[in-house]
Amino acid sequence: MDKSIYSPNLHVYTDGPAVARAFADHLVDKLEERGEGPFFWALSGGSTPKLLFKLLAAEYQDTIDWSRLHFFWGDERMVPYDDAESNYGEVKNLLFDHVPVVKEQIHPVPTDLEPQAAAEAYAATITELLPQNSDGLPIFDLNMLGMGGDGHTASIFPDNMALLTSDAICAVATHPESGQKRVTLTGPVIDASDEVIFLITGSSKTLRVAQIVNREQLADSFPAAHINPTSGNLHWFLDRAAASEVGY
Numbered sequence: 001m002d003k004s005i006y007s008p009n010l011h012v013y014t015d016g017p018a019v020a021r022a023f024a025d026h027l028v029d030k031l032e033e034r035g036e037g038p039f040f041w042a043l044s045g046g047s048t049p050k051l052l053f054k055l056l057a058a059e060y061q062d063t064i065d066w067s068r069l070h071f072f073w074g075d076e077r078m079v080p081y082d083d084a085e086s087n088y089g090e091v092k093n094l095l096f097d098h099v100p101v102v103k104e105q106i107h108p109v110p111t112d113l114e115p116q117a118a119a120e121a122y123a124a125t126i127t128e129l130l131p132q133n134s135d136g137l138p139i140f141d142l143n144m145l146g147m148g149g150d151g152h153t154a155s156i157f158p159d160n161m162a163l164l165t166s167d168a169i170c171a172v173a174t175h176p177e178s179g180q181k182r183v184t185l186t187g188p189v190i191d192a193s194d195e196v197i198f199l200i201t202g203s204s205k206t207l208r209v210a211q212i213v214n215r216e217q218l219a220d221s222f223p224a225a226h227i228n229p230t231s232g233n234l235h236w237f238l239d240r241a242a243a244s245e246v247g248y
């Protein structure tokens with residue numbers, strides 16, 4: 001990792017709910033800033049996003065013009081949508097069933113297909129709907145990511161760092177412990193996003209966050225440490241627990 005260029009904008013909040021609220025308010029600001037037109041948002045799975053989806057459903061019904069939003073996923077588990085493991089199913093239960101989203105603007109990974117076919121079909125949808133940059137890569141307006149305890153992000157795991165530089169838009173990944181098949185956006189597509197925001201909370205992430213933000217040697221082995229959007233709009237929304245070993 002080129003230590004001279006990797007420096008996420010850190011935002012530290014009291015706890016998980018405060019991180020979720022900060023993200024929700026940022027989304028409102030981003031939509032206002034854009035004025036009008038479609039807004040392409042890639043969601044992530046994980047625990048902190050659950051807090052966000054519940055908050056949006058409870059308090060942001062009237063604050064957000066839901067008709068502008070197109071929903072995608074940074075990664076998805078290859079399970080049925082009604083499976084407890086489904087990232088899409090999670091958002092449907094916590095958010096989509098409670099706010100006036102436009103059904104046709106929800107673009108889940110087609111997990112009823114075989115993994116490779118699902119990745120190709122999902123990539124075709126993304127290519128069809130999103131604007132592209134000068135490299136022909138789709139531009140998400142906002143890419144929301146988490147970071148696993150092993151430093152993975154989306155479903156780019158430490159044992160498959162090649163996905164960080166893949167020329168595919170989406171790829172099939174395998175969870176290193178469970179063997180679960182996933183579809184994930186690749187590193188170059190994530191880095192083509194107009195803005196990338198990591199939501200990282202809890203003491204289980206303290207060491208990893210410190211290793212990456214303090215640019216310790218080990219950082220190179222964590223996929224999350226390599227996400228660096230060409231826009232420069234890289235933000236880490238942390239709670240105090242996750243940020244407690246960051247050297248300012």
Ligand SMILES: O=C(O)[C@H](O)[C@@H](O)[C@H](O)[C@H](O)COP(=O)(O)O
Nearest residue numbers: 044045046047048146147148154
């Ligand atoms: O599908 C997934 O599992 C997520 O996309 C994954 O990348 C997640 O963001 C991290 O594992 C962090 O999850 P937590 O926030 O629950 O620690």
